[in-house]
Amino acid sequence: xxxxxxxxxxxxxxxxxxxxxxxxxxxxxxxxxxxxxxxxxxxxxxxxxxxxxxxxxxxxxxxxxxxxxxxxxxxxxxxxxxxxxxx
Amino acid sequence: xxxxxxxxxxxxxxxxxxxxxxxxxxxxxxxxxxxxxxxxxxxxxxxxxxxxxxxxxxxxxxxxxxxxxxxxxxxxxxxxxxxxxxxxxxxxxxxxxxxxxxxxxxxxxxxxxxxxxxxxxxxxxxxxxxxxxxxx
Numbered sequence: 001x002x003x004x005x006x007x008x009x010x011x012x013x014x015x016x017x018x019x020x021x022x023x024x025x026x027x028x029x030x031x032x033x034x035x036x037x038x039x040x041x042x043x044x045x046x047x048x049x050x051x052x053x054x055x056x057x058x059x060x061x062x063x064x065x066x067x068x069x070x071x072x073x074x075x076x077x078x079x080x081x082x083x084x085x086x087x
Numbered sequence: 088x089x090x091x092x093x094x095x096x097x098x099x100x101x102x103x104x105x106x107x108x109x110x111x112x113x114x115x116x117x118x119x120x121x122x123x124x125x126x127x128x129x130x131x132x133x134x135x136x137x138x139x140x141x142x143x144x145x146x147x148x149x150x151x152x153x154x155x156x157x158x159x160x161x162x163x164x165x166x167x168x169x170x171x172x173x174x175x176x177x178x179x180x181x182x183x184x185x186x187x188x189x190x191x192x193x194x195x196x197x198x199x200x201x202x203x204x205x206x207x208x209x210x211x212x213x214x215x216x217x218x219x220x221x222x223x
Binding site: 014016018056057058060063065066067079081082083084085086087 | 114130131132133135136137139161172173193196197198199200201202203204205215216217218219220221222223
């Protein structure tokens with residue numbers, strides 16, 4: 001559990017991102033006040049193979065696509081979404 | 088979303104007394120891609136977000152075109168060659184808007200719904216189909 005000085009976010013990885021990391025989900029603990037870019041940097045430190053994908057990824061926070069570098073709330077769900085190819 | 092798509096039920100849901108047309112698009116698993124023989128195909132999704140995006144796409148299609156209903160179903164997991172991976176049924180008073188709306192909805196689906204297609208090749212190897220970056 002997070003104490004008052006930290007927050008915990010869940011990263012969800014799909015398709016190429018999931019394969020490169022070798023997992024579909026992980027929790028990351030960050031200092032309170034951290035931004036989305038901090039969470040992405042943290043997951044790339046754990047799984048460097050994701051860095052190459054980064055320019056191609058869209059990011060959703062709690063199932064909403066986001067463009068900016070927002071400050072994170074505790075317990076949000078961050079999804080890394082490679083280019084989509086349904087149909 | 089993992090079971091075979093029941094096209095007959097989809098069509099039944101689309102029948103309306105006030106409609107003179109139902110346009111249907113079925114996407115099917117194809118056995119080749121860019122010169123390579125594909126032995127099987129599999130789809131993955133961010134399921135809650137994909138379901139919400141498909142609902143939104145149905146609503147947006149009805150808002151943009153003079154059509155009465157739009158139903159979209161996408162299958163996930165392995166879809167055997169020749170089977171249906173996606174189905175769109177659009178009912179309208181007249182065929183013109185039904186055809187147009189059906190095509191538009193399918194094009195939008197390909198660029199707005201978090202679903203990914205992976206191909207497994209006959210000669211070995213596998214690859215994610217090159218897609219479109221989602222935009223906020």
